[in-house]
Amino acid sequence: MAKQPRRRCKICREWFHPRSFNEWWCSPEHGAVFGIQERDKQRQRDIQKAETQRKEQTQAERRSLKIRKLAVKPLSYFHSKAQIAFNEFIRVRDSGHSCISCGRNTGAKMNAGHYRTVGASKETRYDETNCHLQCEHCNSHLSGNIGEYKPRLIAKIGQEAFDRLIGFHEPKKWTREELQDLAAHYRAKTRALKKQLEAA
Ligand SMILES: [Zn+2]
Ligand SMILES: [Zn+2]
Structure with missing residues (x-):
């Protein structure tokens, strides 16, 4: 059995002893x-x-x-998001620097100032050689103070990069997706840079 x-x-x-399996x-x-x-x-x-x-x-x-x-949302919405992220990166990259135009470091609010303006040169609005820390006075009241900007810009990025910057740029149209990627790219870049600066 x-x-x-x-x-x-x-x-x-x-x-x-179960009588059934369940x-x-x-x-x-x-x-x-x-x-x-x-x-x-x-x-x-x-x-x-x-x-x-x-x-x-x-x-x-x-x-x-x-x-x-x-x-x-219109494309301009995505441009403004990308520009905010880009400008924030420039401010962190140049933090502690003096104004690219007047050379002063007032300790007041500093902006990310474009050499070639966003309106006049759309293709260079997210070009890192085209944007540097600038004081509020030069940025807002002197419309970028471009005359003073130029020599300090050349001294900073070099003649070759300057010539490239002011030269011809292929017309560029960004898509929403590209702008979202660009914003994400600069947010990440800013985070990484901040971490690096804190560790130094
Ligand atoms: Zn029991
Ligand atoms: Zn200035």
């Missing part, structure tokens, strides 16, 4: 307790599953809302 299999009761941990209790009483426990567990699982589904649904809705909101 085959050895009768035995297992421990899920409720009292006593050994018993019997996990030693007595009808413990079977009832086991049934209730299983039902409670299943109920908990159902609640958790519904909660997870609800969260996923909310997240998916938020994502698609964000995408739809971005889809209706």
Whole structure:
């Protein structure tokens, strides 16, 4: 005769001989307790599953809302985001430097000032050789103080880079995706640079 299999009761941990493969209790009483426990567990699982589904649904809705909101934004919106990120990088790169135009370091608010303006030369608006730390006075009141900017710019980046900067640039049209990438690129670059500066 085959050895009768035995297992421990899920409720009292006593050994018993099951009469079927799915019997996990030693007595009808413990079977009832086991049934209730299983039902409670299943109920908990159902609640958790519904909660997870609800969260996923909310997240998916938020994502698609964000995408739809971005889809209706004009290209200028993405340019302004990219420019903010780019300018912030320039300010961190040049932090502690004096004004590229007047050579003063007033300790007041400094800006990222373009040599070739964004309006006149769109192709160089995200060119790092074209943008340097500049005081508020030169930037706002003297419209960049370009006459004074030039010699200090040449001294800083070199004649070759300067000639390249003021030379011809292929007309460039950015897509939304390129501008989003550009903004992300400069945010990351700024973060890395800040970390580097803090460690130094
Ligand atoms: Zn039992
Ligand atoms: Zn200045």
